[in-house]
Amino acid sequence: MLSGEVIAITSGKGGVGKSTVAVNLALSLARKNKKVALIDLDIYGFSIPKIMNITSKPKTMNGKIIPIGSHDVSVMSMGVIAKGNDPIVWRGPMLGKMLDHFFNDVIWGKTDYTILDLPPGTGDVALDMHQMLPECKEIIVTTPHEAASHVAERAGLMARSTKHEILGVVENMAYFREPESGKNYYLFGKGGGKTLAEKLETRLLASIPFALPAEDGTIPSIHEETSNLYTHYMELAEKIID
Numbered sequence: 001m002l003s004g005e006v007i008a009i010t011s012g013k014g015g016v017g018k019s020t021v022a023v024n025l026a027l028s029l030a031r032k033n034k035k036v037a038l039i040d041l042d043i044y045g046f047s048i049p050k051i052m053n054i055t056s057k058p059k060t061m062n063g064k065i066i067p068i069g070s071h072d073v074s075v076m077s078m079g080v081i082a083k084g085n086d087p088i089v090w091r092g093p094m095l096g097k098m099l100d101h102f103f104n105d106v107i108w109g110k111t112d113y114t115i116l117d118l119p120p121g122t123g124d125v126a127l128d129m130h131q132m133l134p135e136c137k138e139i140i141v142t143t144p145h146e147a148a149s150h151v152a153e154r155a156g157l158m159a160r161s162t163k164h165e166i167l168g169v170v171e172n173m174a175y176f177r178e179p180e181s182g183k184n185y186y187l188f189g190k191g192g193g194k195t196l197a198e199k200l201e202t203r204l205l206a207s208i209p210f211a212l213p214a215e216d217g218t219i220p221s222i223h224e225e226t227s228n229l230y231t232h233y234m235e236l237a238e239k240i241i242d
């Protein structure tokens with residue numbers, strides 16, 4: 001059973017950084033001493049185990065699943081159950097059963113926040129989630145690009161039509177800040193997040209820039225203190241707690 005606040009991270013399009021935002025928001029809330037569960041509801045396209053570098057399999061107790069502990073967050077994903085990188089080939093009704101399994105057959109304990117990483121769009125999982133968790137709140141992730149924010153509006157309208165409270169919009173990959181000059185480059189255009197927030201009558205919670213490469217040249221997925229995105233995610237967590 002889930003407890004505390006349940007927040008779904010949703011988007012219209014894939015690839016806008018929804019999973020990255022879900023993971024880093026969960027981690028930032030945990031850094032603020034909150035007890036956090038993170039559920040990857042992207043059953044077909046799970047990516048959280050890879051982002052968090054989870055390789056272990058969950059154990060069971062009395063027929064219930066013990067979630068994986070990673071970075072002080074309790075995590076569950078199809079990716080920790082599936083065999084290797086085998087594709088999940090299921091029809092819609094199976095997805096609903098898996099959601100029910102994740103919500104009710106996992107020992108979550110008492111949590112302050114449960115973050116749900118939804119698949120992009122307004123398909124079966126989004127619909128099941130809206131029905132199973134009517135009290136769930138939502139954060140919509142988009143890039144500033146007009147095409148992404150236009151599609152994200154539909155995810156927001158679905159939340160509104162199912163009476164889910166929209167906490168706000170997170171604009172990801174909002175700009176690239178050149179480290180030497182501090183100058184911002186708006187690679188995907190400007191203002192898509194703000195426009196979307198206005199259309200959905202909610203607020204822009206964060207404008208998160210492009211991540212800068214770490215010393216070894218890789219782009220981090222988890223934003224620790226050395227990352228240029230660390231404070232952005234900590235501020236986002238503070239806003240959510242407030």
Ligand SMILES: Nc1ncnc2c1ncn2[C@@H]1O[C@H](COP(=O)(O)OP(=O)(O)OP(=O)(O)O)[C@@H](O)[C@H]1O
Pocket residue numbers: 011013014015016017018019020021042045047119120172173208209210211219220221
């Ligand atoms: N702010 C950022 N700066 C640089 N790269 C980013 C940023 N946010 C996300 N990415 C990268 O963009 C890619 C897509 O991110 P992610 O998987 O989180 O998107 P998604 O919306 O969850 O996609 P999908 O819905 O297809 O699973 C990843 O490689 C991720 O590391």
